Amino acid sequence: MEVQIWTKPELKDWWGIYPANQRRNAAIGWIRRKTNAPGKPYMVKIYGAEFDSQGILPGAKTDCRVFSTINKAKVFVANYFEEAA
Numbered sequence: 622m623e624v625q626i627w628t629k630p631e632l633k634d635w636w637g638i639y640p641a642n643q644r645r646n647a648a649i650g651w652i653r654r655k656t657n658a659p660g661k662p663y664m665v666k667i668y669g670a671e672f673d674s675q676g677i678l679p680g681a682k683t684d685c686r687v688f689s690t691i692n693k694a695k696v697f698v699a700n701y702f703e704e705a706a
Contacts, residue, residue, distance in 0.1 A: 622702045626652065628693055636691075638667065638698055652694050661687040663694045667701060 634654035
């Protein structure tokens with residue numbers, strides 16, 4: 622599935638993830654800046670995804686991942702949906 626990642630100027634630290642050919646009213650996930658997280662400042666959440674936790678509970682399943690740059694987060698999202706298609 623192809624996705625769009627976009628932000629609004631007033632929400633510069635938050636990006637919505639949407640299917641490319643649908644209206645922007647049903648998000649399938651988001652990316653947000655975590656201001657208090659040194660080294661891994663961007664969190665990606667994809668609704669319904671199951672990733673191995675990289676945090677406090679290693680091996681647990683979670684729908685979130687963290688990245689050091691917004692570009693790494695966007696590439697991860699694009700790759701995730703290309704593999705799911």
